[in-house]
Amino acid sequence: MNYNWNWSIFLEPSPEGTGTYADMLLSGLSWTIATALSSWIIAFFLGSFVGVLRTLPSPGAQRIGTAYVELFRNVPLLVQMFLWYFVLPEVLPASVGAWLKQLPNAPFYTAVVCLGFFTASRVAEQVRAGIQSLPRGQRMAGTAMGLTVAQTYRYVLLPNAYRIILPPLTSEFLNNLKNTSVALTIGLLELTARARSMQEFSFQVFEAFTAATILYVLINLVVITAASFLERGVAVPGTR
Amino acid sequence: MTSSPMPGPTSAEPAVPGARAPADSGLQSGRLVEPKAGGAPGIPMIAIDAVSKWYGDFQVLTNCTTAIVKGEVVVVCGPSGSGKSTLIKCVNALEPFQKGQITVDGTKVMDKATNLPKLRSRVGMVFQHFELFPHLSITENLTLAQRKVLKRPAEEAKKRGLDLLARVGLSAHASKYPGQLSGGQQQRVAIARALAMDPIVMLFDEPTSALDPEMVGEVLDVMVELARDGMTMMVVTHEMGFARKVADRVIFMDRGEIVEDATKDDFFGKPRSERAQQFLSKILQH
Ligand SMILES: Nc1ncnc2c1ncn2[C@@H]1O[C@H](COP(=O)(O)OP(=O)(O)O)[C@@H](O)[C@H]1O
């Protein structure tokens, strides 16, 4: 293979003129992190809400929850990204569509909403499974003491369910983090996008993607470490 | 009813495995409950009137009728699947029913106008599997509903909870978690948790069936004391010793029907139905 390795490429100025190639990658990294965290907030709260809907006694609520999950889980993420970015502004009233298109950082907001809604469907499934894995008597005990449905979820069911599903939720968080790379298709300058432009400008494809890979692995490790601390922090004495 | 501060002769505190419960101090003297308002003379605390219930096509309860007056202790027994749990859950509307009526202290439980959380907060319930909240400490278990349902200030709720915890002999475990207690201890906490709401009646659904044999006594002791303090109780149990000691009446259910509803003496002396006789001979054999 005729390839000129050049690890010092990271210290060379990028043709964008705002810093080195390393700076370019790090800026991509910060967009990746910002997108992952913001979309997770949506995914967590919306997903919890939808997951709860699927466990309520009301058949109507269950149907709404199921419809949400099936819709957002079964359309490919890439298609969803295009729908939010290219199609939504066209189907909305013209003034709203125009406002959306001129938003600064429109790819970022779109990616956050799209990933949030997509990952919410997966969080919802975890939350539902967690609640359903609790003994039926827990809900009954809460109800029997006079707690309302909302109070029973808030103080009894959800605190227990979240503890049980912390490991799969961590996986969903990591998936969401990696899924941010799909947003390069709508122009978000996140880590993968930046590695690609570095490769295009410098032709140092291996260096660029090695660096991106290492950065992805590092943030994954940080997340896993944080999750295991969290798991220990919320562990209940006397269980397992 | 007579009120005796300490339980009867068969109620010696059983030995609890030392490693698990070093500070289990047993029952303390003093009343578990003070006589409550409610239950005007002549009006039953619980009136179950011609209740029928179906799960789909399957009829679980058929025309069940009985009444429990203030201070009465009624034991409900019968074969597995006869509808005992279902009936007791209808009393606080944990299960809806399609026909008939149940009133608790004069309030219709299936009436749309009834404030169910409020009604349920006045009906204590104890489950076979304790159902303490595993993520909350014992103190938090005792205070959660007091604060969220009765809106008691935290300090008052804690005082009431710890007071009852002392009465069931578990003061030393206040800051532990349910998973760190034995089954018998958990059930005693569950009883204290229900009592902390100052209920006007207590429902028990096989409170000792999930316990190791050596822990049955400590739970029954608490229930005996509660009965002697004048609590109105509806108790699903096969502990006939308990029934003999404190029950006023015994209800025998079979296939969703109340087959027999008799005073304790009549029931143990001469149960009229063949089914009740068969059932009694089976459970008394051992
Ligand atoms: N949620 C339910 N759906 C359908 N059938 C049920 C349900 N709960 C209980 N049953 C049936 O109702 C009958 C009475 O149950 P249960 O009240 O639990 O009996 P018991 O407490 O006397 O053992 C049983 O045959 C049981 O299988």
Ligand SMILES: [Mg+2]
């Ligand atoms: Mg039962």
